[in-house]
Structures are given as structure tokens and as C-alpha cells.
Amino acid sequence: MASVLRQQLSPLAGVLARPRPAARVEAYPLPPHERGLGVALHGVSKDFGARTVLRNISIDIAPGQFVAVVGRSGSGKSTLLRLLAGLEEPDSGQVLLGGRAPREAAASLRIMFQDGRLLPWRSVIENVALGLKRADLGRATDALASVGLADRAGEWPRVLSGGQKQRVALARALAAEPGLILLDEPLGALDALTRLEMQALIEDLWRRIGFSAVLVTHDVAEAALLADRILLIEDGGIALDIAVDIPRPRRPGVEVAAVEQKVLGYLLKS
Amino acid sequence: MRFLPSQKTLLSWAVPLALMVVWEIASVSGVIPPHKLPPPHRVVMAGWHMLRKGELVRDVLVSTGRAAAGFAIGGGLGFVFGLLAGVSRTAETTVDSSLQMLRMVPHLALIPLVILWFGIGESAKIFLVALGVFFPIYYNTYHGIRGIDTGLLEMARIQGLTKFELFREVIFPGALPSIMVGIRYALGIMWLTLIVAETIAGNAGIGFMTMNAREFMQTDVVLLGILLYALLGKLIDVGARRIEGSALAWHPSFGSN
Numbered sequence: 001m002a003s004v005l006r007q008q009l010s011p012l013a014g015v016l017a018r019p020r021p022a023a024r025v026e027a028y029p030l031p032p033h034e035r036g037l038g039v040a041l042h043g044v045s046k047d048f049g050a051r052t053v054l055r056n057i058s059i060d061i062a063p064g065q066f067v068a069v070v071g072r073s074g075s076g077k078s079t080l081l082r083l084l085a086g087l088e089e090p091d092s093g094q095v096l097l098g099g100r101a102p103r104e105a106a107a108s109l110r111i112m113f114q115d116g117r118l119l120p121w122r123s124v125i126e127n128v129a130l131g132l133k134r135a136d137l138g139r140a141t142d143a144l145a146s147v148g149l150a151d152r153a154g155e156w157p158r159v160l161s162g163g164q165k166q167r168v169a170l171a172r173a174l175a176a177e178p179g180l181i182l183l184d185e186p187l188g189a190l191d192a193l194t195r196l197e198m199q200a201l202i203e204d205l206w207r208r209i210g211f212s213a214v215l216v217t218h219d220v221a222e223a224a225l226l227a228d229r230i231l232l233i234e235d236g237g238i239a240l241d242i243a244v245d246i247p248r249p250r251r252p253g254v255e256v257a258a259v260e261q262k263v264l265g266y267l268l269k270s
Numbered sequence: 271m272r273f274l275p276s277q278k279t280l281l282s283w284a285v286p287l288a289l290m291v292v293w294e295i296a297s298v299s300g301v302i303p304p305h306k307l308p309p310p311h312r313v314v315m316a317g318w319h320m321l322r323k324g325e326l327v328r329d330v331l332v333s334t335g336r337a338a339a340g341f342a343i344g345g346g347l348g349f350v351f352g353l354l355a356g357v358s359r360t361a362e363t364t365v366d367s368s369l370q371m372l373r374m375v376p377h378l379a380l381i382p383l384v385i386l387w388f389g390i391g392e393s394a395k396i397f398l399v400a401l402g403v404f405f406p407i408y409y410n411t412y413h414g415i416r417g418i419d420t421g422l423l424e425m426a427r428i429q430g431l432t433k434f435e436l437f438r439e440v441i442f443p444g445a446l447p448s449i450m451v452g453i454r455y456a457l458g459i460m461w462l463t464l465i466v467a468e469t470i471a472g473n474a475g476i477g478f479m480t481m482n483a484r485e486f487m488q489t490d491v492v493l494l495g496i497l498l499y500a501l502l503g504k505l506i507d508v509g510a511r512r513i514e515g516s517a518l519a520w521h522p523s524f525g526s527n
Binding site: 087106107109111117120121130131158172 | 422430439443444446520522
């Protein structure tokens with residue numbers, strides 16, 4: 001599996017950082033998603049003290065699917081992500097990743113955090129390699145190349161721009177070749193142009209590698225641009241579950257805007 | 271690389287040099303009685319004399335050895351306890367509150383007790399130094415670990431780090447800026463404690479040298495001892511800064527790049 005990923009990634013070095021020229025984009029249909037990890041939540045509830053954050057939630061995510069979770073702040077979407085990561089335990093119900101509990105599936109799960117969370121005292125490449133076994137260190141180089149930062153390997157994180165830091169965080173998540181990547185508002189702190197570049201990069205890598213992805217975001221347009229499926233969380237439950245059938249690769253445009261309007265319309269009505 | 275001192279460096283030495291000249295003239299001409307404050311050249315000559323007899327090197331080595339032994343013992347224990355209190359809540363509640371109480375006792379106030387326990391030999395001096403450096407290193411290690419961004423710890427958990435990797439990659443480097451502050455503070459205390467401890471009694475060391483010289487009214491040797499303490503203290507501080515600069519190269523306020 002490792003060599004497959006390397007073969008897929010190595011020709012991309014330095015190219016993916018720039019917006020992709022239309023001619024390079026592979027045609028629909030998607031590459032096979034056999035690497036992805038299926039996700040299942042059965043009747044999951046979570047309380048914090050007297051407040052119920054999530055109420056009896058059941059979701060099935062097919063291997064390789066890209067799911068976006070949107071909702072107002074405080075709606076429980078971050079809690080959902082933390083439950084999937086095994087950072088919180090559900091008060092009732094069950095979370096299964098590829099049929100196993102999150103803690104047991106920990107090796108095939110990574111998170112890309114909003115604030116990057118790079119170790120300031122480790123170089124870029126050491127950050128990407130964090131947690132890799134000695135024999136797998138080559139994956140870190142490949143992953144860093146796949147986000148177009150191979151030439152920054154030896155630098156301290158603090159000299160990178162916000163967008164570059166997030167690309168390193170993405171490379172770190174990819175390096176373990178996880179079956180599921182959880183994206184916690186990963187682009188929330190970036191400027192509009194950098195965000196568009198990052199969205200294209202994430203979509204491209206996801207299409208090539210085929211991991212499952214759960215993206216938590218407050219940006220409905222971002223959800224419409226990236227996801228196969230959008231879940232709207234409101235009052236601790238799933239208020240809306242819609243499929244997004246726009247051909248990939250996607251660019252911001254009329255089709256994406258229509259999906260965004262649909263979700264926003266529902267949000268504003270309620 | 272510059273090999274010649276800049277104008278600024280030369281200027282910063284101008285006032286101390288001028289003072290030395292004034293001191294020399296005042297002392298030689300008799301304005302200052304030489305038995306109270308001998309002229310600089312006599313201090314230098316006393317140093318040269320003792321260096322040739324081999325006493326100076328022996329005394330400096332004995333003092334440095336005491337400082338190093340005390341620092342290694344006290345600093346090592348301080349680091350271990352700080353680490354324990356930093357990573358374990360149980361250790362924090364049991365160790366920290368007791369140590370915080372002990373911290374209130376000035377360690378030099380224990381000198382009479384320490385003499386009763388250890389006599390006036392080496393162990394008394396090393397014990398006092400160890401006690402003095404323990405607390406700053408304990409405290410700064412403990413607080414350095416507590417101050418680590420919890421987001422980084424969570425990230426490390428997600429990345430699947432083992433306990434040892436967590437220590438090597440996150441906890442130790444994260445606490446290092448604070449530990450270095452503790453070390454530099456402890457080095458100051460180490461020296462001060464040693465000076466006081468060496469005046470107790472003994473038969474070697476810079477303190478012994480100066481106390482002995484006082485008996486024989488050798489003011490130049492007393493001055494030499496004081497200058498030696500200052501010089502060694504400065505050397506250690508420069509060394510600590512060097513280590514800090516390379517160990518914290520990633521840090522915007524310490525790093526060189």
C-alpha cells in the first residue's frame with residue numbers, strides 16, 4: 001500500500017501547490033476508494049453536564065466518501081468530530097471506524113486541526129514525520145512533496161505563512177496513510193485566495209489517494225465545494241443530509257452556489 | 271566574522287579601564303591605604319605568585335568541583351521531581367504542595383543544622399549547593415511542563431506517539447525554555463551558596479584562600495578571591511547563554527536565525 005501511495009504522490013511534487021491547470025486534471029470517474037475507512041455511528045448521544053450536545057445520532061459513511069458537517073457554532077459539530085477521533089467517549093451509542101472502536105482504529109485515523117498544531121521546536125520534515133516508524137520515514141518526504149513544500153523541509157515552522165503551515169499539517173495527516181482524515185475547520189484562519197488553493201489541493205489529494213474524509217466547517221460554500229455529502233447539525237441532531245452530485249474537480253461556480261443556497265436556505269428558515 | 275573589537279566594544283571598556291587607572295594611582299600615591307585596598311598590580315602579582323605555586327589552580331578546581339557536584343545532584347533531583355509533578359496529577363498533589371512549603375525556608379538558614387549533620391567537610395558544602403539549586407530547577411521544570419499547549423498534547427496523541435516519544439518530542443522541548451530559565455537562575459544561586467558555604471571552614475577552595483588571607487591581612491589575595499568568584503560566575507553565565515542559544519534555536523527570542 002505504501003508503495004502505491006508513493007507512486008501516486010511522487011510525480012506531484014511542487015505542482016500541487018499551484019492551482020491546477022485544467023489539462024492535468026484526471027477525468028471523472030473517481031479513482032478507487034478501497035483505502036478508505038467506513039464510519040458508522042449508531043444512536044450516539046453526548047452530554048456535557050446538563051446540556052445535551054448530540055442526541056441519538058446515527059450516520060453511515062461509506063469508505064472513501066467525503067462528508068462535510070456544517071452547523072452554527074455550538075451546534076455540536078466539533079463534538080461529533082472529537083467522538084470520531086476517540087478524544088471523547090459517547091454517553092450512549094456506538095462509534096465504529098471500519099468496524100472497530102476509535103481507539104483501536106487510532107493508527108488509521110488522523111486529524112488536521114484549524115490551528116495547525118505544528119511543534120515549533122521541530123523542523124518542517126520532523127513535524128510531518130511525527131509518530132512514523134523509522135522504516136516509514138520516507139513517507140514523510142513523499143507527503144511533504146505532495147503538498148508542494150519539499151523545498152522547505154529543513155525550516156522552522158515559524159518562518160512559514162499560515163497557508164504553508166496548514167499544508168504541513170495536511171502532509172503530517174497524510175504521512176501515516178490513514179483510512180480516515182478528520183478536518184477540523186482546517187482552513188478557517190486562512191485568507192480567501194489561500195483557502196481556494198487549499199481546497200483544490202485537498203480535493204486533488206483525496207481523489208488520488210481515496211481516504212475517507214470528514215470535514216467540519218462553518219463555511220457552507222466550502223462544504224458544497226468539497227463534499228460528496230453535507231450533514232447539517234442543529235440542536236444536537238442531523239437536520240439535513242444531502243448528497244452533492246457535482247462532477248469533480250469542482251470550481252466555485254453556479255452549481256456549487258446552488259448547493260450552498262439550498263443549505264443556507266434551510267439554516268435561515270429554521 | 272569580526273576579529274577586531276568594534277568601536278562600541280572599545281567604548282564600553284573605557285569607563286572600567288579609567289577606573290582601574292584612577293584606583294592604581296590613588297593606591298600607589300597613598301590616597302587609599304594599600305592595606306585596605308591594594309593597587310590592581312598587586313592583585314595581579316598575588317595571582318601570578320599563587321599560580322606559580324600551584325595553589326590557585328587547586329583552589330579554583332576544588333571550588334568548581336563542589337559547585338558542579340552540588341548542581342548535578344540538586345539540579346538532577348529538581349528535574350526529576352519537576353517532571354513527575356508536571357506529568358502526573360497524583361505526583362503533583364503529593365509532591366508539589368510539600369515542596370512549596372519547604373521552598374519558603376531560606377536554604378542558607380540551614381547552615382547550623384547542616385554543620386551538625388555533616389560536619390564542616392565537603393558533604394556540607396555540596397549539600398547546601400544542591401539544596402539551593404533544587405528549587406529553581408524543580409519549579410521551572412514543573413511549570414514548563416504544565417504550560418505546554420494542550421492542543422499539541424492532543425495532536426501528539428492522535429499521531430500515535432509512545433510515552434517516550436511524547437516526552438522526547440513534545441514535553442521536554444516544550445518545557446525547555448522554562449527549564450533553561452531555571453538553570454540560569456540556579457547557577458546564580460549555586461555560586462552564591464558556594465561562596466557562603468566555603469567561608470564556613472575547609473582546607474581548600476577559593477573561600478578557604480580568601481579566609482586564610484584575611485587572617486594574614488593579605489588584602490590583595492582577598493581581592494583576588496573576589497575577582498575569581500566574579501570571573502567564574504561570568505564564565506558560567508556565558509556558557510549557559512551559549513547552550514540556551516543552541517538548544518532553543520527554534521525560539522524567536524533565543525534563536526540565532
